Amino acid sequence: MKTLNLNEKSFQLENNVFKFLQDYIERINTFVAKNEIDTDLHQDILQRLADKLAEKATEKTGITQKIAIQIVNNLGEPEEIFAEEEFSSSHQENSTDKEQKIQQPELFYEKLQKSDRNRPQESAILLGVCGMVAQISGRNVWIWRGLTLFASYVFLTSGTGILFFWGVMAYLLLALIFPITEKNYGERSVFSYFLTQIWDLRLLISNSIKFGFRSVKRIVGTAIPTLLKRGAKLFGPFWSFIKICFLFFRSIFLVFVLGLLGIMFYYLQTGYVWNNMEITSRFPAITSLGIAFGFLSALLLLLGSIGALSKKRLMNTATLSTAIISGVFAIIIAGITGVQFFSKIESSEVSEFTRELYIPIPEKNQPLTISIEPNNLILPIDPFQDFIIENSSINYIPYEGTKIKAVFKYQINAYNKETFAKITENLSELIYEIKDDVLHISHKNHQLFDAVVPLAPMIYSVDLYIPKNRKFNTKNPVYRTNLHKPERMNERGYSEYDYDPNANKCSELISYVEEENAFFCPIKFNLDTWNIRNRINDDIRDNKADKLSPLEGLNRDWSLAYRNDSQYWNLDSILWKDNQKFIVKLSDRMFNIFLEVEARVDENGEISYTKSVVKGIEQKGIMTSERMKLYRGRENLKTFDLRVSEEQDSNPSIEQRIETLENRIKNLEQQISETYN
Incomplete structure (x- = not known):
């Protein structure tokens, strides 16, 4: 809480409200000084602001961020308050008449900001959209955040990533449309408003960083002390023993970390030797100084963390500044070391x-x-x-x-x-x-x-x-x-x-x-199941598919194999009975052929096929006699019922159709005459 003193009146305000009103008063004072505005008029405006704040301070809700924004919007920005055409009326009319006169038609974002349809940034993780939805619905914001995370997880893991993309787009669109609760937009045009909203998308990064710091602060400052108190109540006399064990293991861990950092510093300072090769010989001389800075920064930050855990102030402002500056120097020197190290390798x-x-x-x-x-x-x-x-x-x-x-x-x-x-x-x-x-x-x-x-x-x-x-x-x-x-x-x-x-x-x-x-170098084939099956699979695909097939395909455009493959028939799959017996499925665009095959692989990796029998054939459409001419070996499939149309072409001409119908009529007449005779 901070105190705002205005025209002999004091107001206790939240930090964000205090900063908002202080910035507004500073803009008024700057405008008055720059344009040499009359002192009485200046004091009159400040008195109006004080009266408005005093009126709202008596209400139960007090002066919230939302109320402060409403008051500032009613009074207007300094350019509007001190406009020349309003100077005379500002001395003659009371404050109520003035407010009615200067009111302009509200833009859509002003209406949204006065309602609950705005995005609070005080506790936002990203852009405050979930916080706005929580304000409108009256539900806890974490309910909406949880639902958002769950929906994102479902979209990303269920193969519907496009829905996640559109969800992100919808989130950004809502952030562009709805205003920020704490921001004073002044008298902006709609175009200027959206430009401001686009610029404020940078809050996506700053809010997430602030949320991380807030979370750490809550864990260290609230959650851990609360857990310690509840642990003391729950375990009673055993708590002291547990605490001693915790401190003991923590001390061992700290000794280990510091020892590891010390060993690292020693090796990089004196020259780390591995297999009689001195690794640090390629590092610049400044690297040792960088290691020292990094060691100092890590030690100071470690002490600060210990103090936060034990509620003891082990780090003041000077110590924290030293830790940060040392860390920055260490990072810079590490970058110099990396550049020089790799530049030496590249230039070698x-x-x-x-x-x-x-x-x-x-x-x-x-x-x-x-x-x-x-x-x-x-x-x-x-x-x-x-x-x-x-x-x-x-x-x-x-x-x-x-x-x-x-x-x-x-x-x-x-x-x-x-x-x-x-x-x-x-x-x-x-x-x-x-x-x-x-x-x-x-x-x-x-x-x-x-x-x-x-x-x-x-x-x-x-x-x-x-x-x-x-x-x-x-x-x-x-x-x-x-x-x-x-x-x-x-x-x-x-x-x-x-x-x-x-x-x-x-x-x-x-x-x-x-x-x-x-x-x-003679090498025997490794006769395990995986190698045998892989060997047969690749041999059929690359060499034996066409030899095993009873049909020879003459039209390469109907092949499902790759253009650069020597085989016409594509090996679709193999169903293994054991390492020697299996069912092979060969495919092109017109047929699926199923073969029962037996083969053996010897210790030299050579394959001998001892049996190949057609077990079935599956057509992918009715074949015409013209199309069947693009296959050789049809006589090998006599035992299978192939559906072959008698038409010579799948798209016969009108003359061919008339001829076909006439032949059918003649056949019918001949059959009728033979029946009656």
């Missing part, structure tokens, strides 16, 4: 560094299993999965040598020559070990670098030169290698992950194929 040049390792082959002619391990035993730096070391490959290359040659290639994304030199100088030594017919190739100590180096994204790959006459196997996945694999693995719809369940390993020894001048 890729440089390649190569190292070789020669490995003598044991004298015994036993096949080796090769394992290339770029893995850190503590923190992985696997080139196939790591964020820093990008996806790479292993290439197995046949050659005429007698040793195995491993060529390691490092494509380093360094942003300057000094960084590139430091990284290459500290690369760990390449080592190998042959044990139990397994060749292990790795970096020394299983660590990519011997010392800490700056962070630099890199592509890590290996070219493995192997004598042509050597058979071998590999422990590394084969899906990202140059090993040749069965042709079926390159067919449409197949991923190498569908084969061998043991992480894509070759099912037999890898050997050299002279025709292709490459190593071949």
Whole structure:
């Protein structure tokens, strides 16, 4: 509540009403000073306002926002009150006569504002439309808000999103039409009123933010203390124990949060090292200062939250200002850090560094299993999965040598020559070990670098030169290698992950194929239900649909398959009895054909079809004999009743129709004569 002193009268008003009337009085005083209006006339106007307020203050409702708006609308804006043509009448007529004289025809929005059909903004969440509906209906505003949320949820989850869109449009339209309760529109034209309403749609954001602050204030200032009081009454002597436990766990949580922030600050201050890569080497020097500001802001705000929970004032205006300013600085520095970090990556040049390792082959002619391990035993730096070391490959290359040659290639994304030199100088030594017919190739100590180096994204790959006459196997996945694999693995719809369940390993020894001048990796088909059915489904769709169908379609325009498909008949669906027996439905625009098929898939992924019988055919319309000429193989469907019209065309000419009728008449006459004879 605030006190408004006006012409030796005092009025106790709500904050929003006080601000509204104070702004109105300030506009009058500014107009008087600017236009040198007579002091007596100025005081007369202020006295009228005071009398009106005193009259309304004696009523039960007191001076509400709505009443204040009505009083101001009756008196008018300063430009209207002090209009030249009204100066003389303002000294001669009493206040009642003056009010009757200056009244103008009310516009629609003025009538709405004086009634209940206006939008209160004091407790609005968005634009106050639900509050207006609550005023008109006399119901609680949360009932209408709940109904609105429920309707929005139904529209969004039931596939009727268009209704939600139109609901939003209706809400905005109501907000444009109906005025704001607390706003003084003055003497505006209808056009100016709607421009103001469009501009006030910005309240959609400010009201939602204010609602969030109000909710937090109510929870912290009202709900939590009330809950604590009721808890004390409900649990009685046990409440002290519960409170102690709560404070204990809260203290542990605060220690954890502060400790985490401290660890983060330490690592970013001293340089966070991961796999001997210093991540903070790409951060500007100012980043440490930004972390300090962020840590300070988080700590101060945390103390303020604790004070609000415990009803203790742990934060004054200076502390709050420090927390906010520190947070703003931290955000700005974070933005600078991000820009510089990514700009270094974008401006980096890729440089390649190569190292070789020669490995003598044991004298015994036993096949080796090769394992290339770029893995850190503590923190992985696997080139196939790591964020820093990008996806790479292993290439197995046949050659005429007698040793195995491993060529390691490092494509380093360094942003300057000094960084590139430091990284290459500290690369760990390449080592190998042959044990139990397994060749292990790795970096020394299983660590990519011997010392800490700056962070630099890199592509890590290996070219493995192997004598042509050597058979071998590999422990590394084969899906990202140059090993040749069965042709079926390159067919449409197949991923190498569908084969061998043991992480894509070759099912037999890898050997050299002279025709292709490459190593071949045999892989068995994974004979589980999903793979078998998927294999058969794709084979029928892409290769066997036309061969299984008893009809051959000659008119491509009637096909339901894609234009770039080699098949005419479209595989509509498959009904599986088991992994070998199933019903296939083939379709085009004129027929659905149902086939009972039996097929088997072997361990190499090859399919053999052992049975294909037509079980039914479904026409999608009556076929003419002319249309049936666009199919071959009609004789295969003799046992099925196809409805074929004898007409030669679906739209015969008049001459053809006359000829057809004459033939039918002749046939009837012949049948009648034969009957009587």
